[in-house]
Amino acid sequence: MxxxxxxxxxxxxxxxxxxxxxxxxxxxxxxxxxxxxxxxxxxxxxxxxxxxxxxxxxxxxxxxxxxxxxxxxxxxxxxxxxxxxxxxxxxxxxxxxxxxxxxxxxxxxxxxxxxxxxxxxRREQEKLEQHRDILISMFAHDLKAPVAIAGGFILRLLNGKAGELNAKQKTYLETVYREIQRLENYIHVILEILRLEAGKVPLSLEECSLEEIIEEIIDGIKVKAGEKKIKIMMQVPDELTIIKADSKQLQRAITNLLDNAIKFSPKSSEVYVKVKPVDDSVILEVEDRGPGIDEKDLPHVFDPFFKGKTKVEEGEEPGSGLGLAVVKSIIEAHGGEVWAQNRPEGGMKFWFKVPKHGGQE
The missing domain is CATH 3.30.450.20 (PAS domain)
Structure with missing residues (x-):
């Protein structure tokens, strides 16, 4: 011994x-x-x-x-x-x-x-999950309802239900209504993230072609990319990659990644979408040629409301900090993983890995 x-x-x-x-x-x-x-x-x-x-x-x-x-x-x-x-x-x-x-x-x-x-x-963890369920309930009822009611009354005012408005009043109310809509969207996205993480949103798993999902997304996002003369380059295997997934949720995750890449890419650059089957999983990568992210911020890019110091391109609206959090929640609900890293040549690379045969029981 x-x-x-x-x-x-x-x-x-x-x-x-x-x-x-x-x-x-x-x-x-x-x-x-x-x-x-x-x-x-x-x-x-x-x-x-x-x-x-x-x-x-x-x-x-x-x-x-x-x-x-x-x-x-x-x-x-x-x-x-x-x-x-x-x-x-x-x-x-x-x-x-x-x-x-x-x-x-x-x-x-x-x-x-x-x-x-x-x-x-897991007793302590179950207590935390119960608190999360309470938080979901609060967002679903205690916050959504008053915001929706306030938005409804402002819309009535804008439609002249309480009398004619002058130009300044109308401008002020339009600004308030726009911000209420933004707040309502934040509540909706946060609620969805909480539900996904808690497993409260069952995925509708079906066999689908990842390449066809990507092509549909690119067709829909071409106009936005074209405004900055950005080319979206697709690199996929010769054979279709068939996976078992919720195509709508997966489409949303990939759209968020592409939106993010376009937002931070300089004009007249390229964004690459790559698909790589690996054993019983598939990896999807989205690369841009933007400024990248401060290394100390990388561990937090998928956190809700996180906004790094990277400046968006001129003319782009700053994001809510929820898009990548939604990506993480959707991919993990599929039993997958997400990563982000700076490219040595410049720009960012986001990628996720999901099982081909579905990850939610």
Missing amino acids: KILKDGIGHEELCNLIIPSLPIGFVAIDTSGTILEFNREAEKLTGYTRNEAVGKRCNEVLKSSLCDAKCPISEEFEQTKIIKEDTFLINKSGTRIPVSITVTSITDPTGKQYGIIELLRD
Whole structure:
């Protein structure tokens, strides 16, 4: 046994690490018998280590994985890692929300000796999600209604329902009405982001061609690009990339990326849209030749209301800071990821990766 610094061996080190882990740790052999059980697992389940070790895992953990998704079953792939938000029933019968991560214990030859389950307590996270639901409800009812009512009355005034307006009154009311419409749009977008992140907007998944979606978007955005003499260049595979996605939501995400690229691109430049199938996923990239973003701002570009120091081109309206946040919410709702980086040659590159076969259960 190799001796580490301070005279601690590997076995002794493991005996120190496992009990000290800040998450539940359960080791299970191929027959489903619990081999190891740490302190956090004791707290979550209510069983002591002595009570748990030697018992069948479904007698102690009692989670949804114990049924059709049991990782001990023959169908479980040794290289697969299961991650799932579920619940377990503890010793006293209380339902405990947890995040479970499961991975196989194998030797270098691939022989399986069992599995490791990591348990994270989700009770605090569920409280936060409940607060988010309250916030969604507040936006949906307590904020939208008075803004809509105020806008309706101003529109009546503009239509002369309370008497004729002079030119100055009309100008003032038009300004107020325009700002109320903008506020109403902000509330709508924020509400949509919250619902997407909370999984409250079910995606209508269907097979669709990513290239056809992009072509339709480019046709619709050509006029805006043409005003700045910007060429939109499309680089796609020879064969159509068919994915299972919500085509309307995906169209919105790609449109937001292209709108952003055009807004920050100099006149007479190019914006590139690239599609790259990778295994069971597809990557879409949008590149511009604009000024890029300060490196310290990059981690925040997808945050709602974030506006970096990058100046928009002359004649462009500054954005709300919500467009890229919407992109992130839509892509993550599809089980995908988004990134942003500065191009070494200048400009920005935004890209996202989504599974071809749909990511929402």
